Amino acid sequence: MKIGLDILGGDYAPKATITGAIEAQKQLTGDQRIVLFGKTEETKQLINQAGGNSSDFEYVEAPEVIAMGEHPTKAITQKPNSSIAKGFEYLKNKEIDSFASAGNTGAMLVGSMFSVKAIPGVLRPAIASIVPKLKSGFGILLDVGANADCKPEMLNQFAILGSVFAEHVFNVSNPKVGLLNIGEEEEKGNILTTSTYPLLKANDKINFIGNAEGRDLFSDHADVYVCDGFTGNVVLKLAESFYVVTLKKGFKDDFFDRFNYEQYGGSPILGVNAPVIIGHGISTPEAIKNMVLFSRDMIESKFIDSIRSIFN
DSSP, X not given: OEEEEESSXXXXXXXXXXXXXXXXXXXXXXXXXXXXXXXXXXXXXXXXXXXXXXXXSEEEEOOBOOOTTSOHHHHHHHOTTBHHHHHHHHHHTTSSSEEEESSOHHHHHHHHHHTTOBOTTOSSOEEEEEEEOSSSSEEEEEOSSSOSSOOHHHHHHHHHHHHHHHHHHSOOSSOEEEEEOSOSSTTOSOHHHHHHHHHHHHOTTSEEEEXXXXXXXXXXXXXXXXXXXXXXXXXXXXXXXXXXXXXXXXXXXXXXXXXOGGGTOEEEEETBSSOEEEEOTTOOHHHHHHHHHHHHHHXXXXXXXXXXXXXX
16 A cells, blocks of 8 residues: 655645654554655655654655645646646556645645546545534535535535445445535525435435534534535534634633544545545644545545446
């Protein structure tokens, strides 16, 4: 197993990414290797300075950086030696089994679509996010930003992608799927949700339980919550703020601690032909470590094969 990691992506790169990679490597087995994309000699020096062993990793020279503010499509095509572009080149050629970066989100989306491409039959890939449940466990929310505007057919597919992901990566048996909406009644909502509801209801590949309201998100009401990327991103950013608010208010709570993005490492792009994970721009070493371990889990689950079998 070869897990690709962009060393130059993120606000605190390369030190944070290198420290996280060192910690992740300690939890991998001998046949699992992290492949680092960045400035090779500088990376080796920093690994040794941080107390790691540079021989524990593999390297790909990729000295260019795609900055957070750059246009994704232009950057991918005009910077072929960037860490993100090189990462997707290796992923496309199956020289690595997954690729993760805390860099430019748009470039990660464009790179995945240009290189490994969407699984045949998938209209648009979606970004999924993990949301903690109040009692225990986690739910899946998608899309959280890849597609601001969606068609009903896309949300219907997101439900399948989220279900397969929840079942194979988080071992949720027959996951319950809810359509995020402004009311529980079937006729409630806007044009998108009222048109999506009958598609989900008729979809025999999922366990659809009806509409879900915002107040249901952290309950056991559903395991997978489906919405357009605009709505999902607003919900995600609000949920992420809970942990920050608790810190500022000076109180400790186990449930709100689980809103700390560091625990999950990143958000997967579901619907493409290889595991791709987008990390938070402010990823710390702990977040990078968990992003690598999450990559490992996604590879081992073989959930992409299951998605292919459904859509083919």
